[in-house]
Amino acid sequence: MKHRTYFAVGLLLALAACSASGSIDEPKGDAGGPAENVVPADAGPIDDGGPTFDFDAERPLVCGDAGFCETKLPKSDLGLPLSLRSVFAVGSNDVWSVSAEGFVLHYDGASWTVEYRANHELYAIWATATSVWAGGEKGLLFHRNAAGEWSRVESGHVAPIRAIYGSTDSDVWFTRNDSALDYFDGATLTKRAVDVPGLRITTVFGRVGVGIYALGHVGGDLGDGGKILEEPHAFELSAGNVTTFNPSLPSRLGFVPVSGFVTTSVNPDRRIFMVGYERRSEVNPVTGEKQHVNMSASQE
Known part of the structure; x- marks a missing residue:
């Protein structure tokens, strides 16, 4: 199973390299002439009689039998799906998430919006009705106050912050990458x-x-x-x-x-x-x- 995984990764890298270069070497025949089965550039689309698909069309959102329904997320700057790293729900109409692209997202019960953007990957988020904390790569830590204003909080380290949890706005805990935790008492952030x-x-x-x-x-x-x-x-x-x-x-x-x-x-x-x-x-x-x-x- 491991050998198949390594092969798949190598294949994807090869395809990515071709795409990034913007060109693919033309196929060559046995004697250096035109390759067989090459379709001329002006031949037009090929109709093999099979079904056609519009890959740009959006499919409808689906609700499962257990009552869970899909929601539509914003896309990255490249137009790709976001890679979510953590989700925390204060309520059904107050849900927060962070992504590998550095996005802080909020769901109001109807749609997702980008609330804040960091310049590095984010791993963790925790929130109350009046406060939001988001942490990520290189010790990055961000806080949103009751007025909806975001600010960066100096963590004092460059280790990734992978988990956050609290009981109230004045009792919040954060992981580091060692044998300690950080603690926020509502006023200051200290190491424990x-x-x-x-x-x-x-x-x-x-x-x-x-x-x-x-x-x-x-x-x-x-x-x-x-x-x-x-x-x-x-x-x-x-x-x-x-x-x-x-x-x-x-x-x-x-x-x-x-x-x-x-x-x-x-x-x-x-x-x-x-x-x-x-x-x-x-x-x-x-x-x-x-x-x-x-x-x-x-x-x-």
């Missing part, structure tokens, strides 16, 4: 270090009325069967403080959490559900070199 050597925080998430949590991992040694014994960690975030959640979690070696969601269970052991992957070290059958392979996994 986590005392776990080698820790890398991967995400923050939560549920209104329940709590806010962060996940991360510490790199591990190579175990049996090529499994890399990563050490997962979970933390509860409250009033600017970071405390360990589920102290037994690090013993579940080999799991790398990257996202999660909060349940309504009163049992602390079932309060959060984590999604991530396991890493294994395998030998590439083509190159003979060792490589790390990620395998999807989940944990309660």
